[in-house]
Amino acid sequence: MGKYLARRLVNYLILVFIATSMAYILAAVSLNPRSHYEGRNPPVPVAEQDHILSQYNLNDKTPVLERYGTWLSDVVHGDFGKEYNGQSVNSEIGRRMWVSGQLLLIGTILGGLIGIAAGAYAAVKQYRWQDNMLSTGSFVLLATPAFVLAILLQVAAVKFNGAVGHKVFEYSGQYNPAQAGGFFAHFGDRMNHLVLPTVTLTLLGASYLMLYQRNAMLDVLGSDYVRTARAKGLRRTTALRRHALRTALIPSVTLFTYSFATIFVGATFTETIYGWHGMGELLVTSIQGNDTNTVTAVTAFVAVLVLLASFLQDIIVGILDPRVRVG
Amino acid sequence: MTVPPEQLMGTVTAESGIAGQATLDETRVPSRRRVVWRRFVRRKTALAGLILLALLVLMAFGGIHLTHWKYTDHDFNALQVGPTSSHWFGTDLTGKDMFAATMRGAQKSIVIAFLVALMATGIAAIVGSFAGYFGGWLDRTLMWVVNLLLIVPSFLIIAILSPQFHSFWLFVLLLGMFIWQITSRIVRGQTLSLREREYVLAAKYMGVTGPKIIARHIIPNLASLLIIDATINISVAVLTETGLSFFGFGVQPPDISLGTLIADAQASATVLPWLFLFPAGFLVLFVLAVNLVGNGLRDALDPTSGSSR
Numbered sequence: 001m002g003k004y005l006a007r008r009l010v011n012y013l014i015l016v017f018i019a020t021s022m023a024y025i026l027a028a029v030s031l032n033p034r035s036h037y038e039g040r041n042p043p044v045p046v047a048e049q050d051h052i053l054s055q056y057n058l059n060d061k062t063p064v065l066e067r068y069g070t071w072l073s074d075v076v077h078g079d080f081g082k083e084y085n086g087q088s089v090n091s092e093i094g095r096r097m098w099v100s101g102q103l104l105l106i107g108t109i110l111g112g113l114i115g116i117a118a119g120a121y122a123a124v125k126q127y128r129w130q131d132n133m134l135s136t137g138s139f140v141l142l143a144t145p146a147f148v149l150a151i152l153l154q155v156a157a158v159k160f161n162g163a164v165g166h167k168v169f170e171y172s173g174q175y176n177p178a179q180a181g182g183f184f185a186h187f188g189d190r191m192n193h194l195v196l197p198t199v200t201l202t203l204l205g206a207s208y209l210m211l212y213q214r215n216a217m218l219d220v221l222g223s224d225y226v227r228t229a230r231a232k233g234l235r236r237t238t239a240l241r242r243h244a245l246r247t248a249l250i251p252s253v254t255l256f257t258y259s260f261a262t263i264f265v266g267a268t269f270t271e272t273i274y275g276w277h278g279m280g281e282l283l284v285t286s287i288q289g290n291d292t293n294t295v296t297a298v299t300a301f302v303a304v305l306v307l308l309a310s311f312l313q314d315i316i317v318g319i320l321d322p323r324v325r326v327g
Numbered sequence: 328m329t330v331p332p333e334q335l336m337g338t339v340t341a342e343s344g345i346a347g348q349a350t351l352d353e354t355r356v357p358s359r360r361r362v363v364w365r366r367f368v369r370r371k372t373a374l375a376g377l378i379l380l381a382l383l384v385l386m387a388f389g390g391i392h393l394t395h396w397k398y399t400d401h402d403f404n405a406l407q408v409g410p411t412s413s414h415w416f417g418t419d420l421t422g423k424d425m426f427a428a429t430m431r432g433a434q435k436s437i438v439i440a441f442l443v444a445l446m447a448t449g450i451a452a453i454v455g456s457f458a459g460y461f462g463g464w465l466d467r468t469l470m471w472v473v474n475l476l477l478i479v480p481s482f483l484i485i486a487i488l489s490p491q492f493h494s495f496w497l498f499v500l501l502l503g504m505f506i507w508q509i510t511s512r513i514v515r516g517q518t519l520s521l522r523e524r525e526y527v528l529a530a531k532y533m534g535v536t537g538p539k540i541i542a543r544h545i546i547p548n549l550a551s552l553l554i555i556d557a558t559i560n561i562s563v564a565v566l567t568e569t570g571l572s573f574f575g576f577g578v579q580p581p582d583i584s585l586g587t588l589i590a591d592a593q594a595s596a597t598v599l600p601w602l603f604l605f606p607a608g609f610l611v612l613f614v615l616a617v618n619l620v621g622n623g624l625r626d627a628l629d630p631t632s633g634s635s636r
Contacts, residue, residue, distance in 0.1 A: 019479045023487065030491050143615035145566050147573050147589060148607045151596050158597045261480040268482075269570070273593065284574050287486050295487055299479060306478050 008314050016303040020075075021068070023299035024292070028067055031290040033058040033084040056082040058292060071293070080300075081293035089293050092282070097301065099174065100267060100278035104305070106198050108263055111205025116252055118206065119213025120245055123221060134210065141207035146266040150200045150273040157196060171196055172275045197270045204266045208259055209252055216248040223247075246320055253316050260309040264302050366627035373623020380616035383609065387433035396424035398431040398583065409601055417601040419591070428588060429605050435584040437613070439499055439568050444560035446503030448510065448553055455514025456541045456549070460522050470515070473508045481505030482567060489576035498577060506563055510556045514549060521545050551628035558621035562614045569610060585610045 033056075037049045044052075053059035057070045074081055080089040118138075122131040141149070157169035170176070170193045179189045220226065221244055229239040268280030279298055286294035357365075367373050394415065396402070402414070402422040409417045416425035458469040476484075485501050492498050521527060527544050535543075546553075565585075571577035572586025580587070585606045592602035 015475055015478050019475055022475075023479060023483070026484065027487050030488050032490070139618065140611075140615065143562070143611050143618055145570060145610065145614075147570065147593075148611060151589070151593055151603060151607070155596050155600065155603070261477070265480050265482045265570070269573070272574070283483065283486070287489065287576065288574075290490070299483060299487075302480065302483065303478050 004318070005311075005314060009311060012307045012310055016300070016307050019303045020296060020300040021072075023303075024068055024071055024296040025064060027292045027295040027299075028064050031287070031292050031295065032060065033290045033292060034060055035290050036084045052086075056084065056086060056293075058082075058084060071296070080297040083294055084289070084291050089297050092294065093279070093297050093301065096278050096282050099276055100271070100280060102194070103197055103201065103270070103276065103278060104263065104267055106194070107201030107267070108205060108260065110198065111202040111263070112209060112256060114202060115206035115209025116213045116249065119210040119252070120217050120240075120248065122210070123214045123217030123248075124240065126218065131214075135214065138207040138210045141203055142211065146200065146204055146269040147273065149203065150197075150270050153196050153200055154273065169196060174276055193274075197274045197276060200270050201263060201266055205259060205263050208262070209255065212255055213248065213252045216251045217244060220244045220248045250317055250321050253313050253320070256309065256313055261302070261306055264305065363627045367623050370623050370626060372619050373626070376616045376619025376623060379612065380620055383433070383613050383616060384437060387430050387437055387609075391427060391430045391434070394424065394426055396427045398423065398427040399581075400424060400427070407599060409599075416605040417599075419599070419602055420595075425602060425605055428583060429585070429609055432583045432585045432588045432606060433609050433613070435578055435582060436565055436568060436586070436610070439502070439578075439584070440561045440565035442499050443502045443506070443564035443568070444557050446500070447507040447560050447564070448557040450503065451507035451510035451514055451556065452546055452549065452553055454507070455511035456518045456545045458511070459515040459518025460537060460541055460545060466515075470512070473511055476505065476508050481508075482570065485567075485571060486574065486576045489571070493579055495578075495582070502564060502567060506560065506567060510560070513552065513556075517549055517552060518545055521548055555621060555625045555628060558617060558624055562617040562621070565610070565614060565617070 034049060034053060037044045037052065050059055050061060054062065057067055057074075059067075071081055078090075080093065083089055083092065118134050122134040125131045144152075154171045157171040161167050161169060170189075174193050175186070175190050176193075179186055223244075226239060226244050229243045230236065234242070264280065267278065268283055270276070271278045271280040272284060279301055282294065283298045286298065367377075396414070400423070402418060402424065404422075405411070405414060405418050406422045407418060407420055408414060411417070414424050414426065416429055418424055419428075454469055454473070458466040485505055488501060492501060521544070524544075527540060530540050530544060568577055569584060569586030569589070572584045573590045575587075575590070577586055578584040588606040589603060589610070592599070592606065596603040
């Protein structure tokens with residue numbers, strides 16, 4: 001098992017390195033940081049532009065591979081370079097990482113757990129009203145893009161607040177800067193701001209996994225070994241949990257890694273719509289702002305997260321599936 | 328080898344032997360297309376999805392002629408009004424008719440979705456079958472590329488490259504080039520088992536070349552899978568396109584898509600809900616219809632999959 005995981009880890013690290021390098025080269029070719037200095041009033045002389053851009057390793061007159069070399073030697077030393085205006089990408093990323101981190105972590109875990117539980121439950125109750133309700137709900141959610149869901153929840157929150165006459169749900173920003181009171185008031189305020197974005201991400205992740213888990217569970221429920229487990233005298237819930245659910249979890253866990261990338265993309269919408277200053281929002285603003293180094297740093301962040309998710313998946317599958325442990 | 332040819336013919340039908348030729352005429356075997364169609368129609372949700380999809384496409388392409396407003400028109404006598412008899416979906420801040428705009432945006436999104444789905448499924452079929460059939464270094468290289476593309480979300484790559492494309496076709500090409508990865512893995516898996524079948528081996532030992540075997544034997548045997556996949560890819564494509572357009576990374580002005588319409592409506596969604604609800608509603612219904620048809624097709628084409636997704 002250890003050897004297997006080590007091999008996987010090396011493989012993932014290589015993939016992350018190549019993915020990040022690819023993102024750097026694509027961004028360096030595609031984006032134009034010079035646009036920030038062109039057309040200014042008073043005009044910035046071209047020599048001055050070149051000087052500034054070269055200083056930040058953003059000069060498009062330097063060959064891409066040379067810029068890549070400079071960038072890489074910096075990254076090896078843990079420095080993701082400078083933004084177009086000379087600010088450090090590291091400090092920007094360092095601040096925003098935790099903002100996205102809490103959203104993604106809570107959203108992914110809740111989404112995963114709810115999705116798997118709901119899927120397994122729906123499969124056990126196949127064709128009853130519980131199943132019909134859950135399946136239809138997931139099916140409609142699956143057809144709802146993240147940005148539509150986020151805006152809908154926001155509108156619903158505003159209407160609800162208006163109807164109650166009191167701001168029950170916060171629908172914009174990470175916290176209320178004017179919040180008075182002590183630690184608990186601030187904590188409560190932050191939690192309240194977290195509710196709607198988290199609900200959006202959770203629903204997105206859960207709907208996807210729920211339908212998948214339901215199918216996987218249905219395939220397993222009719223199998224001989226579940227019947228044998230019942231026949232040897234296990235209680236229904238025990239048989240379902242130990243024999244059916246455990247087997248049916250494996251394909252869903254495999255899907256989970258790929259759904260993680262989807263959840264990050266979902267987070268870019270959620271952050272932008274709810275005014276969270278996280279990595280997703282940074283991705284959008286840095287592409288719009290032609291900020292090569294920032295774009296690459298965000299890509300690296302996503303690649304590392306997907307890597308962690310894949311690695312976690314390997315461990316969970318290893319625990320669930322004895323064949324992997326032996327092999 | 329001593330069986331006379333008539334008897335051989337007889338064994339083909341369900342009631343073989345004695346009656347021979349006579350029963351062959353009477354037991355009419357329904358064609359595969361009929362069987363699939365019957366199975367598809369039997370599922371009410373699939374049929375409902377198909378009807379909904381047809382209505383939406385008809386509405387997007389035909390509905391535009393029902394109103395005299397164009398999506399570029401501005402009615403300065405009716406700014407920011409809700410749905411009325413003249414402006415069915417209301418108007419925005421500049422008096423733009425939302426019905427005309429939604430239909431125009433829907434046209435764009437639908438055309439992109441169909442083209443992209445076709446392209447993505449095509450690429451997936453070629454990459455997957457070549458990797459699976461030939462194996463070896465080709466397989467390893469192709470699957471490695473697939474894994475790489477799965478680590479970086481394609482959404483991100485297209486967004487990074489977006490300043491480069493101001494042409495519609497380039498955008499379609501890019502979308503198609505980045506959403507085929509998962510399907511290609513499924514195709515590869517299927518090819519691995521197909522490649523050991525007798526008819527494929529027979530063709531191989533007769534000296535038929537690899538690409539020809541793939542075109543004649545492998546791809547036709549994967550037809551069901553590919554049809555289902557192309558349908559599901561339509562919804563993936565439309566979601567990716569509208570998402571990119573929402574951020575301004577997709578369809579560029581003066582063109583509009585459902586994504587740009589929803590982005591424009593976002594700021595005023597609480598005050599002028601019709602700006603948001605109509606494009607968003609169209610989008611959700613379209614994706615829902617496509618998914619329903621996709622599921623129906625899966626059950627009809629591949630009843631053993633036992634899937635009701």
